[in-house]
Amino acid sequence: MVVMAFLAITNLHAQNHVQNIDPEVTVKKLNTLIYLINNFYVDTLNMNDLTETIIVNTLKELDPHSAYITKKDVEKANEGLEGSFEGVGLTFQLYKDTILVIAPIPGGPSDKVGVLAGDKIITVNGEDAFGEKINNEWVMDHLRGEKGTVVIVGIYRKGLEKPIEYKIIRDEIPINSMDAAFMLDKETGLIKLNRFAKQSQEEFDEAVIRLRKQGMKNLVFDLRGNSGGYLGTAMSIVDEFLPSGKSIVYTEGIHSARQDLNATNAGKFEQGKLVVLINEGSASASEIVAGAIQDWDRGVIIGRRTFGKGLVQRPFLLPDGSQVRLTIARYYTPSGRNIQKSYDDGTDEYYKDFMHRVEHGELMSADSIHFPDSLKYQTANGRVVYGGGGVMPDIFVPFDSVRFSRTYTDFIRKGVINGFVNDYLDQNRKSLLKNYPDFKQYNSNFNLSEDDFRTFVEMAGKEKIEISEEEITTNKAFVMLQLKGLIARNLYDAGDYFEVIAPADKEISKALEVINQDQTYKNLLD
DSSP states (O other): OOHHHHHHHHHHHTTEEEEEOOOOTTHHHHHHHHHHHHHHSOOOOOOOHHHHHHHHHHHHHTTTTTTTOOHHHHHHHHHHOOOOOOOOOOOEEETTTEEEEEEEEETHHHHHHHHEEEEEEETTEEOOOSSSSOOOHHHHHHHHHOOOOOEEEEEOOOOOOOEEEEEEEEEEEEEEEEEEEEEEESSEEEEESSBBBHHHHHHHHHHHHHHHHHOEEEEEOOTTTTTOHHHHHHHHTTTTOOOOOOOEEEETTEEEEEEEOOOOOOOSSSSEEEEEEEETTTTTTHHHHOOOOOTTTTSEEEOOOOOOOEEEEEEOOOOOOOOEEEEEEEEEOTTSSSOOOOOTTTTTTTTHHHHHHHHHHTTTTTOOOOOOOOGEOOTTOOOOOSSSSSSOOOEEEEOTTTOHHHHHHHHTTHHHHHHHHHHHHHHHHHHHHHHHHHHHHHHHHOOOOHHHHHHHHHHHHHOOOOHHHHHHHHHHHHHHHHHEEEHHHHHHTHHHHHHHHGGGGGHHHHHHHHHTTTHHHHHOOO
């Protein structure tokens, strides 16, 4: 059995030894076990499922990032990084067991036939699309499909007596990896990237060109929550910041020769102040970017310690079309740091790292983070940095306690925020678009009223969320800004949400403070 031979090989690699495989001891032994189970076990077994279980458990013993993907899920797993899928082209949310259209993707199939933001999908191909059965998987199964196929959706639109039916021809839908790109002030722009996908370089380049036309001289590159993606894409984006010949990253493993990846002469932003924002959700390719920028003293890193993933995976197809993503190497920053955190205590403990950081107080204070001297390295200017557990920022910004307070979490968990936004738009969408025909006018002139906030608090009360006067005072400004941002996301563009909430973002405020003080910026990098 090919699968079992593969398992024997990977298991030997996991021991960090290069050994010759004795078929009599490994492959033959495992194949015999499968034969015995299949022919003599007391109960009937699904041998395909058993084989998959063996593969999954074997990979789990190797490291936390080697993984098995079934044939059915291979395409879905690559979707976000490949940058497109086939479907009807709309963003949605589930609200009270109903599919609510946030916005049709501009130029996509739904947009072309006239589906509007705020519409509710009540039928799909004649089948009811509301009630307890409706979840994200149901929506994906019914609205996504092969390019050129037809789906009939029934739409309820406020103000119309009868539902409307739309015949939508599915097409290829792009998935953007850039959340937002806008100016923070007259000279500083912000680009927020949520992953390093196939098209991210193109999106990044277009954003830089557009922001430069608006006066951008400095850049805040927001990689918070960016879990990674393609190594090549990350490398090409770092290349925009570094002079030709500078090391970006190198990879090396027992069976993978060292590969050095260096900057070329293609840099579009080699001059100008640069701040990179990171947090505990920044991983893999994000850490390559932050590590290279930090090691060459090219920019200031602000936020909190990154996730700590310094392992490189390569996909291998198995005979049935399924896939194994096997860790083949470690990557190292220009100074020689490997920032992979320990996984000696097993995969389960590895993924509890965020909880452990909370318990140790790391998210609130940099003083609780300790690195051994054995992992000490130096940047190009001689600044001390550390490996072995993520990239530590140059400036630590604690977790926003308001954003993650129990009260605010309850607002989200019980649907009060989305409920208010949807109700508000149902009543005011036309007047808002009439009074504020573009986002800039909206952002400059629109604010929710005190009556609106009282309505919000009343909605929270109906959901049995207990709020003290102190909590109302503490959360009010932030909640009002969030509501304004979410209304903007529904009315205009998804990225506009981030521009609305930027003034209340502590990491962005710190970035602007550093950029606007020349000596502070210089001192941080010397």
